[in-house]
Amino acid sequence: MRRPVVKPSSILSSVAVTLCVAAAATAVHAQSKTLYIGMNGGPMEKAYTSQVLPMFEQANNAKVVVVPGTSSDILAKLLANRDKPQIHVAFLDDGVMARAVSMGLCAKLDDSPVLKELYPFARMKDDVGAGVQLGMTGIAYNTKLFTQKGWSAPSSWLDFADPKYKGKVVFQSESSSTFGLHGFLALNRLWGGSEKNVEPGFTKWPNTVGPNVVEYVPNSAKISEMVQTGEAGLFPLTPTAVADLQDKGLPVAYVSPKEGPVLLLVDVCVVKHNPDPQLAQKLAQFLLSKPAQEKAAEAGKQIPTNRLATMPASMQKSLGNVESLLSKVTVVDWDAINARRPEWDKRWNQQIER
Template sequence: MKYTLGTAVLGISALLGSTAFAQDNTLTINSFGGAYETAHRACIITPFEAATGAKVNVVTAYSADAFAQLRAQKDAPQFDVIHFSGGQEIVGAAEGLLAPIDPASLSNAADLYDFAKANLDKGQGPAYSIAAIGLVFNTEAVTTPPTQWTDLLNPDYSEHLVLTDISNAYGMLGFLMLNQVQGGDLTNIQPGLDAVGKLLDAGAVVVSTSPEIQQEFAQNDAWIAPYASDYAFTLRNAGLPSGFAQGAEGTPASFITTNLVAGRPNNELALKLIDMSISPEAQQCFADALRYSPTNTKTELSPEVAADVAYGEAGVAGLIRFDPAAIEANRTAWVEEWNKAIAR
């Protein structure tokens, strides 16, 4: 079933009921701008406002910037709900910037996969979408879809492979997975660096941004790139034949979380917004619009959309979340080593 604004309003009207809110009927949240923010408004914000009469003020701020604002405003935070895609909720919860959530306060919490609600009591908000990192490929040039991360080493792909710089969050996750299948881990990235060196020697290229990936597929005969599931959809919308495959060894995942900010007066209203974010209707809408993977077990996707994401028990079973705190602690040193490896 196609998710529409009308079904959103009906769905969350039943969810939210006619509760009268004692506090100011306004929430301030962040969103990530661009196509993401457009979908965020269509799938959650606008239906929420329509169903509750509340006003949601949106500050466009990516995860790192939003977290910096939250820290700076510790004694008087502006956000009621804050969204992260880089694991900042782990640090924010430890620093007391985020409030614990009682699962009983969320009607949809019971339907989430366990990994999406693992640390609510610690202040880490639920994951409401997943950006799955796998193998984006040209469906016309690659007639047999890749099935594992080691396929990146296939000599047939040598001059048609696009790697993404690890200054890019998705590039980092793809590199860490390549490192893992080559025998490395978060304490040793040398196997991954060695593999990257060999791939570059064989003809692979490195880009820094998503638009550069599209340019390589459109103009420079790129066939395959380790990147996020939503980007295969982006390429296809641009008229390029593309598909997405999860590697059998595992699927690195960027968790997009919705978090309750500590020290704010509108917790009841904020929790209703969080609850809507983890509803199957909202998650179906995000998957349809952007090809993010749902975390609610009751989310129903069309076969076309399901083929582009990590979906269902089997699809999410292979999700891997590399420790965001370890990534952040090592990022500067890793980027330095990466830059040495690709300087050729």
């Protein structure tokens, strides 16, 4: 029996098919990995997805998907999936981050030169997390309303207790908002209290700030609406949050209280036992870097925690000297706060917002 004749062209075609299959397999293997990052939605999510995260994705052949939510929302997700995390990296307000760390949800950050570029206070103990955005809770006010009333700009935390602002103060709930908690603690401190003693705050509030409050809101989302209607005249907020309102065309301004604002960091945490710890560590280091934080400042007015990062000129002008602001900032004791928070929340709901 004669063997069939195999033409050279057939051999070449077979080889080509084999090479194509191999190339396809290699392409599938090289497909970008997906990381999930938990952070606040709205302006922060928009800034990071539009300007910051694409830099990391292109450099690392990866896709970063934002899981939006408040810090409390993200913490709840981490707890629900602590044995098999679905989130690789999380942004949490510093108070919530302290709780996450105490629950063993965060892995130690890899030692990296970028950690030495941060403001010292931005590095958490044992590097289990680090500040990725600098915030300072101070006083925000409705400039249009103040002009109409002939009021000068506020200058002190004690202005919240000034009777002339009766019915024009909006305060975030201590039990659900870091802004509200900071404002309460700042006044409590001026009245002789501390994070370990909030009796002055709870005792004095009903006869000082309380009568001025038109509404206690669970978060700051409603404030923009209340500014437009003229209901909100004075409320605790950060420069970044005020800038977001200004971008919407609202007549608001930020004031750093003469007693000092309260430090509010947004921290980044690599979630322990996440599916890709190596790439998650790389993402965290990138987010703390000078290029990433400059993009975040440009796109979302996020104040850098990396000392080498610069801000846009307009943002720098609005804030003034950040080093000078930081010299007056109050740093709260989150361990003391979190140990007593459930009791405070109960008292706040019973005595203040009843």
